[in-house]
Amino acid sequence: MSIYVGNLSYDVTAENITEVFTEYGAVKEVYLPTDRETGRIRGFGFVHMEDEANEEEAISALDGAEWCGRNLKVNKARPRERR
Structure with a gap:
């Protein structure tokens, strides 16, 4: 499983x-996906952790945190949608 992290600073x-x-x-x-034209991150990313229980804990603690x-x-x- 991976974690989506959105609303990131550039x-x-x-x-x-x-x-x-x-x-x-x-x-x-x-x-951290980057914009093809500018090379700047797109404001979101993905985190893969070793343990699913740790992922759940991180999601609970960090969702909505400043x-x-x-x-x-x-x-x-x-999962990524096919186009």
């Missing part, structure tokens, strides 16, 4: 996100 890095989510368990990977001046939207990531 200045956030994968290291920043890892630091926050490590409080809830081991982070395997952080993916971070970097923004209220985070944190929930289970949905």
Whole structure:
């Protein structure tokens, strides 16, 4: 399972996100999609953690929390839809 993290500041890095989510368990990977034209992150990302219980705890704690001046939207990531 992965976690969707939305409403991120454009200045956030994968290291920043890892630091926050490590409080809830081991982070395997952080993916921040970037805009093709500008190279800037798109304001959302995905976090993969080693333990599903830790993911649930992180979602509960961080959904709606203020971070970097923004209220985070944190929930289970949905599978990507085919176009």
